[in-house]
Amino acid sequence: MAKKELIKLKINGKEREAAAEPRLLLVHFIREALGLTGTHVGCDTSNCGACTVIMNGKTVKSCTVFAVQADGAEVMTVEGLLQNGALHPLQEGFKEEHGLQCGFCTPGMLMSTYALLQKNPQPSEEQIRWGISGNLCRCTGYQNIVKAVQFASKKMAQGGK
Amino acid sequence: MQKTSAEISGMGHSMKRKEDSRFIQGKGNYVDDVNLPGMVYGHMVRSPYAHARLKSINTDAAKKVPGVLAIITGEDLAKANLAWMPTLSNDKQMVLATGKVLFQAQEVAFVVAEDRYAAADAAELVEVEYEELPVLVDPHKAMDADAPLLREDRTEKNNHIFHWEVGDKAATDKAFKEAAVVSKVNALSPRCHPAPLETCGCVADFNKATEKLTVWLTSQAPHVHRTVFALVGGIPEQNIRIISPDIGGGFGNKVPVYPGYVCAVVASLTLGLPVKWIETRSENLQSTGFARDYHMTAEIAADKEGKVKALRVKTLADHGAFNAAAQPTKFPAGLFSICTGSYEFPQSFCEVDGVYTNKAPGGIAYRCSFRVTEAAYLIERAMDVLADDLKMDPVELRKKNFVPAAKFPYKSPLGWTYDSGDYHAAMKLALDTIGYDALLKEQAEKRKKGELMGIGISSFTEIVGAGPAHTFDILGIKMFDSAEIRIHPTGKAICRMGTKSQGQGHETTYAQIVAQELGIPAKDVQVEEGDTDTAPYGLGTYASRSTPTSGAATAMAARKIKEKARKIAAFLLEVSEQDLEWEPGKFFVKGAPSKAKTIQEIAFAAYTNIPPGLEAGLEAVDYYDPPNLTFPFGTYIAVVDIDKGTGEIKVRRFVAVDDCGNIINPMIVEGQIHGGLTEGFAIAFMQEIGYDESGNVQGGTFMDYLIPTAVETPHWETGKTTTPSPHHPFGAKGIGESPNVGSPAAFVNAVVDALSHLGVKHIDMPITPWKVWNILKEKGITG
Ligand code: FES
Numbered sequence: 001m002a003k004k005e006l007i008k009l010k011i012n013g014k015e016r017e018a019a020a021e022p023r024l025l026l027v028h029f030i031r032e033a034l035g036l037t038g039t040h041v042g043c044d045t046s047n048c049g050a051c052t053v054i055m056n057g058k059t060v061k062s063c064t065v066f067a068v069q070a071d072g073a074e075v076m077t078v079e080g081l082l083q084n085g086a087l088h089p090l091q092e093g094f095k096e097e098h099g100l101q102c103g104f105c106t107p108g109m110l111m112s113t114y115a116l117l118q119k120n121p122q123p124s125e126e127q128i129r130w131g132i133s134g135n136l137c138r139c140t141g142y143q144n145i146v147k148a149v150q151f152a153s154k155k156m157a158q159g160g161k
Numbered sequence: 162m163q164k165t166s167a168e169i170s171g172m173g174h175s176m177k178r179k180e181d182s183r184f185i186q187g188k189g190n191y192v193d194d195v196n197l198p199g200m201v202y203g204h205m206v207r208s209p210y211a212h213a214r215l216k217s218i219n220t221d222a223a224k225k226v227p228g229v230l231a232i233i234t235g236e237d238l239a240k241a242n243l244a245w246m247p248t249l250s251n252d253k254q255m256v257l258a259t260g261k262v263l264f265q266a267q268e269v270a271f272v273v274a275e276d277r278y279a280a281a282d283a284a285e286l287v288e289v290e291y292e293e294l295p296v297l298v299d300p301h302k303a304m305d306a307d308a309p310l311l312r313e314d315r316t317e318k319n320n321h322i323f324h325w326e327v328g329d330k331a332a333t334d335k336a337f338k339e340a341a342v343v344s345k346v347n348a349l350s351p352r353c354h355p356a357p358l359e360t361c362g363c364v365a366d367f368n369k370a371t372e373k374l375t376v377w378l379t380s381q382a383p384h385v386h387r388t389v390f391a392l393v394g395g396i397p398e399q400n401i402r403i404i405s406p407d408i409g410g411g412f413g414n415k416v417p418v419y420p421g422y423v424c425a426v427v428a429s430l431t432l433g434l435p436v437k438w439i440e441t442r443s444e445n446l447q448s449t450g451f452a453r454d455y456h457m458t459a460e461i462a463a464d465k466e467g468k469v470k471a472l473r474v475k476t477l478a479d480h481g482a483f484n485a486a487a488q489p490t491k492f493p494a495g496l497f498s499i500c501t502g503s504y505e506f507p508q509s510f511c512e513v514d515g516v517y518t519n520k521a522p523g524g525i526a527y528r529c530s531f532r533v534t535e536a537a538y539l540i541e542r543a544m545d546v547l548a549d550d551l552k553m554d555p556v557e558l559r560k561k562n563f564v565p566a567a568k569f570p571y572k573s574p575l576g577w578t579y580d581s582g583d584y585h586a587a588m589k590l591a592l593d594t595i596g597y598d599a600l601l602k603e604q605a606e607k608r609k610k611g612e613l614m615g616i617g618i619s620s621f622t623e624i625v626g627a628g629p630a631h632t633f634d635i636l637g638i639k640m641f642d643s644a645e646i647r648i649h650p651t652g653k654a655i656c657r658m659g660t661k662s663q664g665q666g667h668e669t670t671y672a673q674i675v676a677q678e679l680g681i682p683a684k685d686v687q688v689e690e691g692d693t694d695t696a697p698y699g700l701g702t703y704a705s706r707s708t709p710t711s712g713a714a715t716a717m718a719a720r721k722i723k724e725k726a727r728k729i730a731a732f733l734l735e736v737s738e739q740d741l742e743w744e745p746g747k748f749f750v751k752g753a754p755s756k757a758k759t760i761q762e763i764a765f766a767a768y769t770n771i772p773p774g775l776e777a778g779l780e781a782v783d784y785y786d787p788p789n790l791t792f793p794f795g796t797y798i799a800v801v802d803i804d805k806g807t808g809e810i811k812v813r814r815f816v817a818v819d820d821c822g823n824i825i826n827p828m829i830v831e832g833q834i835h836g837g838l839t840e841g842f843a844i845a846f847m848q849e850i851g852y853d854e855s856g857n858v859q860g861g862t863f864m865d866y867l868i869p870t871a872v873e874t875p876h877w878e879t880g881k882t883t884t885p886s887p888h889h890p891f892g893a894k895g896i897g898e899s900p901n902v903g904s905p906a907a908f909v910n911a912v913v914d915a916l917s918h919l920g921v922k923h924i925d926m927p928i929t930p931w932k933v934w935n936i937l938k939e940k941g942i943t944g
């Protein structure tokens with residue numbers, strides 16, 4: 001086992017630190033060292049996107065990033081979406097439009113669509129579909145996820161953010 | 162059925178899901194989220210060979226890895242008589258290999274270490290010496306005289322698992338001899354995998370002080386799993402607690418017991434520590450519960466006008482190295498004999514042979530009520546081939562042969578009694594929605610211009626909701642299911658069921674059933690499943706059986722409560738029970754509606770003002786044994802365009818008209834349909850767990866086994882007709898699987914239709930652009 005390094009990062013607005021082997025994946029660091037289990041693991045080939053988090057403003061698949069690479073970074077996970085105790089419009093949208101079933105892909109979906117709406121507040125259906133094309137869902141068939149994002153986009157435009 | 166207010170949200174309301182709040186906040190509790198003090202991790206060592214003699218296992222180097230606590234091999238398990246375990250199909254399966262391995266990725270040793278990286282490191286260092294044996298991949302060669310013998314443990318020295326047949330062979334053969342037209346298709350339902358987004362796994366925690374074993378398990382059938390652990394492991398059943406936490410999709414993958422679970426339990430018993438084992442995606446695809454692999458032939462005898470006379474089906478089932486299907490005991494080929502589908506066949510005969518090959522074990526029911534998907538695909542494909550042979554419109558052919566609505570309950574020649582149906586109505590709605598006549602015109606014009614467009618129809622009938630108990634059992638346990646409802650003094654409720662949601666929304670839909678029956682707002686009804694220490698015994702969730710069985714049990718338990726509530730109301734209102742009338746949420750005195758007691762007031766009285774002679778409390782339990790199965794149905798229509806240059810297929814439109822009887826929550830039903838259609842789409846166009854000649858798995862990761870993304874996935878259009886089940890307490894039938902059962906044929910029929918004028922009669926799934934391009938090349942359509 002290689003020597004552990006101390007990793008410090010800002011996650012969901014909070015400074016956190018923990019030791020990690022150089023090869024530790026960010027997703028394991030987040031889930032196990034920091035105890036934030038909302039971020040999931042669905043594959044071992046970087047295909048599924050269940051592990052998606054936002055690192056320094058960009059979505060990353062946290063199974064494909066080492067924890068050491070996140071040293072000093074700002075990271076957001078699904079646990080950081082709640083705003084002053086209120087649901088984010090995207091969270092509301094997923095619930096209102098039945099955008100989830102088993103919920104396993106949902107945290108990753110929320111992160112990808114959060115980043116999408118930051119960049120493009122009014123995406124077309126096609127842009128939404130491309131925006132979540134790195135996130136697999138086995139349950140919903142995506143149609144209601146598209147609707148959930150449209151719901152959030154509308155609500156945010158009305159100042160609901 | 163009386164519709165309740167939105168406040169109560171009984172049946173028919175698109176109530177938002179109660180379970181969502183935790184999932185959208187990252188607060189679900191899936192098995193890998195379970196974290197216990199002192200927990201250690203297991204990792205499996207797997208065979209690189211498909212068939213090989215196990216010469217030796219050397220664990221010396223692996224044991225030296227810091228943090229390694231134990232390495233378990235098949236020999237170790239054999240000492241405790243645990244090297245083999247029973248499957249849910251009356252076969253047995255190796256937990257860890259002894260003597261030889263029978264498929265690539267088979268479990269050979271289990272390494273336990275303090276963290277998951279150390280466990281994986283050590284697994285790499287376990288040295289296993291193999292001697293390769295001849296490999297059997299092709300099921301068609303399994304019965305050849307020179308085929309290698311795979312299962313040396315059996316008394317039968319061949320690779321044949323079972324022969325199963327049903328129907329009148331002589332009468333069917335006679336009908337074929339006399340028939341004016343005989344049509345035939347060989348259709349493969351390829352090996353595929355349910356691949357829920359969460360893989361399988363467990364945390365086993367044996368407490369040496371209390372001798373209690375608690376296992377958090379991704380289980381669709383926690384009670385059955387507890388019994389299996391008790392019978393196989395010899396642990397007293399009261400000392401086993403299975404907790405099936407939030408499950409990230411199941412689709413049949415999480416019904417069987419897997420070697421990893423057993424190894425984690427053994428490791429925890431040995432070490433006295435909690436042991437976590439979570440399979441990787443590749444392990445999931447390569448070793449656990451594959452589905453299908455049915456090599457089918459269907460022949461239809463018909464007259465010249467297209468009236469069908471008989472159906473003859475012969476099938477070879479590839480079960481891999483162990484028959485590890487989860488299957489009702491008397492049905493080795495599941496409910497495949499639903500293969501006469503929606504059509505009135507006077508005669509039919511169906512036979513299935515199961516064989517072993519050097520592939521991963523299984524044959525599980527992937528989003529399907531035991532081989533129903535295979536059956537629906539076959540008959541819907543065969544009807545199209547017959548239509549093509551007769552030069553008849555496939556819609557006309559189907560309409561001509563539908564079991565008419567007036568003939569239900571309908572007894573099929575293969576022994577089922579269909580509860581209810583109106584096939585013409587579903588077909589008509591689907592045709593009207595898609596605009597069939599206009600599409601036919603468009604297709605004719607396109608053909609003139611050399612463009613390729615196809616329309617595919619599938620008018621399937623499903624069979625779901627096993628029991629009844631007199632016919633169905635798994636390992637002897639009858640296929641009933643259960644519900645327990647307790648009303649608290651303040652009129653709120655908790656219910657527990659023997660089933661287990663994996664995303665279907667039970668916490669919402671069961672609450673809605675209680676709301677419908679008792680008038681307690683669904684939001685006040687808490688639903689809990691999956692903990693064998695608290696929930697009543699049940700067979701679990703698969704085969705679209707939750708609504709037909711536990712849903713029914715919920716209604717029956719609620720009705721028992723209502724009977725007691727009536728007695729309490731009569732006492733409170735000082736009238737006789739016969740003078741009371743019910744409306745959702747209250748009993749009132751006939752003709753004096755202001756004299757009423759709400760269910761909440763009654764609940765309070767059940768604990769505070771108990772009528773003389775009545776027990777305190779307000780609760781009931783029901784074990785429901787359905788009198789029959791239910792038979793959902795529908796018509797699906799796909800429209801595809803094919804790119805002549807690349808063979809690429811675009812699904813332009815897809816209309817799904819489903820009839821699942823009375824609906825509890827329309828929003829959830831629609832969600833199930835979207836999801837099932839997407840899985841059917843993937844099966845038709847993208848997915849296959851293939852094997853090369855040496856038995857190397859070709860679809861063992863998400864790079865090779867494709868899951869459609871939002872970009873490829875078509876836009877789904879849904880519609881419904883409603884034909885209630887006459888025997889179900891609230892007329893429901895079950896929906897989860899219909900879209901997966903009905904859609905593959907619609908897709909394939911559409912592609913074949915697009916190419917039928919070129920003489921194409923059939924293409925096996927998955928229909929990839931490469932396959933189509935090769936056909937186009939062969940037909941000289943593309944260069
Ligand atoms: S876990 Fe699948 S992409 Fe990261």
Ligand code: FES
Pocket residue numbers: 099100101102103104105106136137138139140358409410664
């Ligand atoms: S909701 Fe189950 S994987 Fe998306």
